[in-house]
Amino acid sequence: MDTKPARKRSQMMLLLIAASLLLSGQTWAQGRVLESASHRFEEVAEGVWHGSGTGTVNTMSNVMVLVGEFDTLVVDSHVTPAAARALIDSLAEITDKPVRYLVNSHYHFDHAHGNQAFPQGVEIIGHEFTRAKLNGEIGNVLQERTFRSFSDPVPITVSSLERQLELASDEEQRVQIEQRLQTQRDYMNAIPEVRPTPPNITLQEKMTLFQVVADGSREIQLLHFGRAHTGGDVVVYLPQDGIVFTGDMMLPGLAYMGDAHVDEWPASLEGLKSLDFDTWLPGHGPVMRSKQPIEHFQAYLRDLWDKTNAMYREGVAWERAAGQIDMSNHADNFAQIRGPGVDSRAIRRIYDLLDQREGN
Ligand SMILES: [Zn+2]
Incomplete structure (x- = not known):
């Protein structure tokens, strides 16, 4: 399907709206940045937000939030239930619409171990492989190398920060270390609460949602282009806005490859490249334009x-x-x-x- 004409139209509309706002002396609201103590949200298109942690809570990954007329869709749930609760509380900064859908870009702990914190009734959507990993049909994510290699060293990080704090003489340095120590201690204490919670709605290759927004509906495509960073990566594509959330399938730097299909990954990225977009939101790092x-x-x-x-x-x-x-x-x-x-x-x-x- 060629989505270009629709997008051109909506871009033209945006220009017209921007021009009329300029004429009427109002400021154009796009590009807003709103913050809570734990989260920073950047609006990349109307009702499309790139969310990241501020550092007070260890979130470890980005989220995307799509705000509609009646509901909100969140992509990814961070690294622990505690981080997800901080996210859910912070959503009040950008919307009062309840979360209806949570999408998992893939099964990795830093994107999906907050799933359980979402209220009963929130539908969790992900690739069928993501479900199989999180419900224990394929391995046990809490015992696997990926989770263990990142989580086992956390107590060591905490004690090393404790030692650094003892040695620090400079007041400014002390404040910084104390902040990091607090975040890492909270993270360490939050890990035992994790109960991997799988998606209850799955897809294999494609699913499309239509979210009611002020001027019609927002098309939300969930797409799996083949195995890549994991066996079940899903990107979230917004054809009208020319935006795609890539999870860890595509990052600004090198992604972790401990569960990857390195030989199949380039072909799956061809699928990503076939989409018409000029903004991509990675699972880690800043909003990307190239x-x-x-x-x-x-x-x-x-x-x-x-x-x-x-x-x-x-x-x-x-x-x-x-x-x-x-x-x-x-x-x-x-x-x-x-x-x-x-x-x-x-x-x-x-x-x-x-x-x-x-x-x-
Ligand atoms: Zn990952």
Whole structure:
């Protein structure tokens, strides 16, 4: 379906409205930024908000909030029920419309472990793989490497901050460390409350919702382009606004690859590129306006797959391969790259996939 004409029309409408507001001396409301203690919301189109944490509560991931005439749709639920409750409370800054739908971009803890904090009756929508992960049909997310590798070190972070606080002499520094310590302690105490809560509505490839808004309806497409960052990534596409929430399938920097299908990911990103949008909201990081990073990331993924594959064929152990693989040829596009060596969880994952394929 070609959505361009509708979008052009709505852009033209926006221009007309902006012009008439200018003439009448009113200020144009778009681009508003509203904050609570825990959250910052940036309005990227009318009723379309990019939400991120301010640092007082460990949220660990972004959300998108779509405000309609009668209800609100939230994409992703943060890292703990406590973080999700802070989000739900903060929504009062931007709307009084109740949450009707929660969409999970994927099953990872930092995007879906707040699910349980949403009131009974809120429909949770996600890919069927996301449901299978969160209800325990495929593995146990609380015991898997991804959750453990991020969560087990939290007490160590807390005690290291406690030591830093003891040593800090400068008052300003003390205040900063105290703030971080408080956030990390709260986070540590919030983790045991997590009960993975799966979507109760699932999709395989596509689902479309129509939300009533002031001047008609907002089309909300939930799209799965194939396996990528996980087995069930869903992007949320708003064709009328030319906006897409990408979750962790596409980030401004390098995404975590511990559960990824690195070889299939570039093709799934082709699906993302086929959409007509000029603004994308990543699962982590700021609002993005350029599509260029998508191609850079595809090139990185293909190269990483080839280099890891070569190490695997040479019989190099994954731990050593992770230290040796050199992706510096992509350093211009990714600030994280500072020489040879890549995240060992990515290499271990690729070795696992190759083992499965070879029947090892
Ligand atoms: Zn993720």
